Amino acid sequence: MDEPTLSNTPPVQLRLKHAEYFLSQYRLHCGPPVDAYWLMVGYFDAYLFSLATVWDMSHPEARKKLETIGVFRFFKALRNVAAHHSILAAGVSENKFPRPFSREVNVSAGGPQNGSSRLLFRLDILRQILYAVEAERPHEKKNIEVACSYISELEACGVKVYLEDIMEEAIHAVERAIPLT
Secondary structure, eight states: OOHHHHHTSOHHHHHHHHHHHHHHHHHHTBSSSOBOHHHHHHHHHHHHHHHHHHHHHSOHHHHHHHTTOHHHHHHHHHHHHHHHTOOTTSOOTTOSSOOOEEEEEOOOSSSOOOOOEEEEEOHHHHHHHHHHHHHHOGGGHHHHHHHHHHHHHHHHHTSOOBHHHHHHHHHHHHHHHSOOO
């Protein structure tokens, strides 16, 4: 995006464009050919910030619509955890909470690489983290309740929940809910 376009882009649209960019970069660094876990962690954190601040940049009517989107509230809760408590995507020893992800690495023997390194949500651990945050920060109760409800929806699907799939779902949900042009 060139500077004149950037200067004329509404803040909500700019934040969502950033979230889309960080998702694309996250995917690029899942491999192959590049498997860069450090960059995956950074792009995930940047995505959380960009997506969650769509709410901050929105007018009150749009905020009401965003508050009805479970996947958006889920990521907003994750952003709050990442901002105040732990680096979620990294197993850093001094994190307040355990990492709520598992890393799935596909290995190929002999031939070209055919898989990637992907992060899976550990929904049980994530729920425990959110409840611990709620105990410390009761004013976040409503957002955490919605996030935990979304976790229940994911669990009911009975399939592996990959980080980038849910990131993309959130972007599309926001685009459908609020006008961006």
